[in-house]
Ligand SMILES: NC(=O)c1ccc[n+]([C@@H]2O[C@H](COP(=O)([O-])OP(=O)(O)OC[C@H]3O[C@@H](n4cnc5c(N)ncnc54)[C@H](O)[C@@H]3O)[C@@H](O)[C@H]2O)c1
Ligand SMILES: NC(=O)c1ccc[n+]([C@@H]2O[C@H](COP(=O)([O-])OP(=O)(O)OC[C@H]3O[C@@H](n4cnc5c(N)ncnc54)[C@H](O)[C@@H]3O)[C@@H](O)[C@H]2O)c1
Ligand SMILES: O=c1ccn([C@@H]2O[C@H](COP(=O)(O)OP(=O)(O)O)[C@@H](O)[C@H]2O)c(=O)[nH]1
């Protein structure tokens with residue numbers, strides 16, 4: 001039994017991770033300011049003797065006694081992280097520093113959720129961990145991308161200087177139940193639009209690609225990485241690549257939507273392609289994704305139907 | 313007359329900038345923790361009614377009333393910034409944030425000294441400002457490179473969100489009197505070695521290139537950028553490119569050294585080439601470098617002779 005802190009544990013990914021860790025019998029603390037997360041994502045654990053929720057911002061120093069830290073706290077969808085870029089950067093810089101200070105003091109192991117965005121608009125495809133990336137330092141995505149990049153730098157500096165045990169996951173686009181229906185990401189937008197019979201909003205030509213991973217695969221990967229011995233960065237994602245256009249067609253057909261599509265302008269610096277090379281994950285933590293896009297969309301669409309049902 | 317804060321003002325570049333600003337009749341405050349700078353670099357201004365020195369670390373909040381902030385505080389040579397990577401990152405993240413907070417509160421204009429290092433080991437040559445760079449997020453140089461990158465991101469986030477007036481200079485290798493003879497940079501190493509009749513230590517093959525700018529050109533460029541209207545990033549450097557080997561030959565011959573050279577291992581992630589495209593600086597602030605390498609080395613070598621004289 002470990003004492004585990006999950007920052008951002010009231011969010012989409014974090015709450016699924018909390019479920020898995022609680023089911024394994026660990027003591028789980030959640031630190032979350034509820035900026036993009038929701039209390040209802042963790043409501044079912046409130047009152048459980050192994051569970052505690054701290055509603056606080058990770059930019060403030062935080063003191064608990066733990067053996068593991070999953071550091072997820074950070075707005076993750078482009079509309080959310082761009083709404084207040086300074087806040088996003090403070091979260092990534094001061095927040096990450098605080099969690100590394102905590103890990104150092106407690107001699108705890110820290111897993112940092114970095115992102116495929118550190119590869120930016122990639123010029124190598126698919127992206128292996130050895131790729132250094134192609135990121136604009138001051139475009140609209142920079143507050144997120146550069147914040148995550150320097151977060152990685154901090155982790156490895158604490159590893160080098162203070163022997164802090166770090167794990168760095170570079171997460172590729174992930175979807176599943178509990179996604180915020182209003183977060184503006186392509187999965188939530190398309191499914192909500194399809195279920196409402198509205199046209200799906202394709203940004204740009206729709207020829208850009210993403211590779212979508214179901215959340216249960218990610219959670220399994222994060223825990224395997226945390227508990228394994230490997231401590232250089234590891235991609236966690238599903239290499240099944242789709243154009244946004246193809247993805248729109250899949251969603252429309254699975255939701256039985258006849259609303260069609262509308263084209264919208266392409267956002268600045270929107271990456272043209274993204275697909276993980278997951279050879280390293282397979283090799284060093286024995287992990288690979290299991291859930292295909294078509295399988296994962298079923299429970300996800302069910303979840304969004306529930307959201308719509310409650311709205312009516 | 314402006315009220316001007318120069319962080320890192322006791323360092324190599326900062327102290328020359330302070331001289332120029334004092335000579336223009338401004339009120340000048342220096343904030344410096346003397347980590348790599350020296351009090352003697354600004355000693356000649358101490359006691360002057362327009363001058364004040366604050367020995368403090370920029371990671372702590374700092375409150376003065378100013379109209380201009382030149383934010384230079386940061387260790388700059390690879391041995392110095394790699395000696396304590398966490399300290400380097402804290403300086404770049406918390407320090408830059410504090411100075412932007414100060415600029416916001418005072419409605420002051422802030423110039424951030426970014427670096428050619430944000431281009432990393434460049435794949436486009438020479439480097440224009442539009443190039444996004446090729447940087448390793450967790451190599452030995454990352455604490456400096458990624459810290460400066462996110463510093464740029466912060467500047468433009470404050471510009472966007474709070475209308476803070478920012479200027480961002482990307483400075484290429486600069487040399488001149490007051491360089492720290494022990495900072496391990498190629499200019500100081502080679503000149504000290506040549507003057508002592510020791511062999512010059514070439515790292516790697518010596519085929520890697522740098523483009524060296526004399527400090528007076530830089531200071532002129534920084535002031536022009538600060539007082540101009542242009543507020544996207546601007547390269548400030550001298551496009552005269554040399555291989556390290558050629559540079560060693562120039563130094564050896566100008567110092568009359570017969571010590572020869574020795575080869576040492578190439579440091580990890582050492583950029584293979586570096587040369588600024590300065591078209592933008594010419595166009596938007598009417599600046600270009602004036603001092604050739606051969607001209608600039610004369611007073612620089614004189615300075616190092618003085619250092620050696622004092623050592624004996
Ligand atoms: N979902 C993806 O596709 C994806 C891809 C790459 C990386 N990631 C990373 O995974 C993590 C979780 O992402 P998600 O999709 O669950 O996003 P999310 O927005 O659902 O979750 C983030 C959580 O962090 C909390 N948070 C934000 N700022 C905070 C702060 N300053 N202090 C405390 N809590 C704060 C939010 O309230 C939320 O609960 C993030 O770090 C994200 O960058 C996610
Ligand atoms: N010299 C170059 O070739 C070059 C190239 C690119 C960028 N730059 C940038 O220009 C600036 C000045 O460089 P330099 O060559 O004069 O280096 P330097 O080391 O001589 O000067 C840096 C100054 O900052 C001070 N400092 C460092 N950390 C501090 C902290 N936490 N709080 C307060 N003061 C602190 C040091 O004491 C020193 O006086 C740096 O920001 C550097 O990154 C220099
Ligand atoms: O249990 C802890 C230990 C540290 N910190 C914070 O983590 C940061 C980095 O800690 P570190 O010990 O590296 O830095 P220092 O305090 O030495 O500057 C500091 O701002 C601390 O306030 C924290 O929030 N919780």
Ligand SMILES: O=c1ccn([C@@H]2O[C@H](COP(=O)(O)OP(=O)(O)O)[C@@H](O)[C@H]2O)c(=O)[nH]1
Pocket residue numbers: 077078173184185186187189190201202203204208210244266267270271
């Ligand atoms: O309603 C939408 C939302 C997003 N996108 C596109 O879908 C891709 C994935 O966007 P998302 O915001 O989900 O995440 P990203 O991977 O860009 O961070 C990007 O190319 C977006 O431009 C889209 O076409 N329509």
Ligand SMILES: O=c1ccn([C@@H]2O[C@H](COP(=O)(O)OP(=O)(O)O)[C@@H](O)[C@H]2O)c(=O)[nH]1
Pocket residue numbers: 372373374375376409410411412413414415416417
């Ligand atoms: O004159 C000032 C004003 C602000 N700050 C610091 O600058 C940082 C960023 O300031 P901002 O106002 O953006 O942030 P906030 O205080 O709103 O978090 C804060 O940590 C402040 O302590 C400073 O050092 N001097």
Ligand SMILES: O=c1ccn([C@@H]2O[C@H](COP(=O)(O)OP(=O)(O)O)[C@@H](O)[C@H]2O)c(=O)[nH]1
Pocket residue numbers: 389390485496497498499501502513514515516520522556578579582583
């Ligand atoms: O004694 C030395 C110091 C540096 N260098 C090389 O000179 C170049 C410039 O190094 P410096 O540390 O001055 O600055 P950088 O531009 O790498 O930040 C790099 O390729 C170094 O490997 C060298 O050959 N001998």
